[in-house]
Amino acid sequence: MSTKIYDDFTKLPVDKMAQEITNMTYGYNQTNVPKAHYKKLLSKPIQEAMEASVSVQLVDTIYNTLNGLFSENSLLFLKALICLDKNIKPKNLTAQEYQALQISSEAMANGCEKKSHPPFINEEISELFDDVLENGEHYVLKNNKE
Template sequence: MRNYYDEFKDLTTDKMAQSIENMTYAYKQTRVPKKHYKKLLTKPIEELISDSISINLINTYFQTLQTLQKENEKWFVQALICLELGIKPSSIKSSEHQALELTYANMIGGKLSLINPQLVATFKEINETDIHK
């Protein structure tokens, strides 16, 4: 017994895109133009693989950072501050070490954040709008 997939895979790119648009609309009348699907269907496979690899690497970094943060949050935060400011812990000055300690102490009180609020706002704005499309 043939199913829709068997028919779908024999369609032209243009007809596939139209079919996907129709299926998307059938779900809560969601409108996504055919040209969007056609663009994705004609994207070089290398680009798709590259995107997938990128996400996997980001996930690896995320998991590593998350583990380090759980092991010792204070040292994790201080290492990030050093990284951001270009301070090498192997040659840190006493004043810089004291500044790291006090900065972390202020963060605990909720006075500081590691992430620039403007960066967070930009991410949220892009994520919630169509600016990136």
């Protein structure tokens, strides 16, 4: 005899699993999600599910690298970001570009606190992120079309 619901759940066929998840979801504030939604998710090839996981792992690696570089020397990091944004190769900087890079990176750095950093993305993208986080993709896309 199983000791937990999970033990029996893992032995169910996909159709019954989907129904059980629908029932559990309904138990939370009577949230109704159709069985077909869960059946579709449970039937996805493992490769599709793994792609998202691998993507998150890669983003985490890049995040840790960027965060380390910023912590090590924020001014050089900001200069590199400006070069990326302006599509300037640091090896080919002219004297004018170097002067503009120096002044603009220092202005960005002055906006930073010791442990913080300036916003790296523009305000519109930041607001989009916040809207999707708070309201979901469908709500945001529907409102943007109007």
